[in-house]
Amino acid sequence: MGYGFLAEFATVLTIILIVQAYARVFARGLTDAEYVSFGQRVGGIVGIVGGSLYTYLFARSLMRGLATRFVAHGVVVALTAIAFSIAGSVAGHHGVPAGYILASGLKLAAGAYAGFLYSRSVSLNRNVV
Numbered sequence: 331m332g333y334g335f336l337a338e339f340a341t342v343l344t345i346i347l348i349v350q351a352y353a354r355v356f357a358r359g360l361t362d363a364e365y366v367s368f369g370q371r372v373g374g375i376v377g378i379v380g381g382s383l384y385t386y387l388f389a390r391s392l393m394r395g396l397a398t399r400f401v402a403h404g405v406v407v408a409l410t411a412i413a414f415s416i417a418g419s420v421a422g423h424h425g426v427p428a429g430y431i432l433a434s435g436l437k438l439a440a441g442a443y444a445g446f447l448y449s450r451s452v453s454l455n456r457n458v459v
Contacts, residue, residue, distance in 0.1 A: 334410020
């Protein structure tokens, strides 16, 4: 399916695991409204930070199989993650919250940065030989 899909899947899975751990281990007995509120806060934070981190990690792991155009491929991973993120938001929330603008920008930066760093390491290795 692709590295961008995996980045978005890992982000959603992280949110689910955090919310479930909170509900079942740390804060038993809260009302449904309190759980929903916590889930929204976690989703906002983890969605932005985790989405960017996972985009970087999966873009970086993709680079090992490439010979050129590392930054472009990192951006493609980010765009795929963004597309899945927005599609999931529209399906689940019937809209796209404003925080998705920041999250999308950070994902693009993370994918491009992964490609940039990898291209530098490849060029440094070529110069050493």
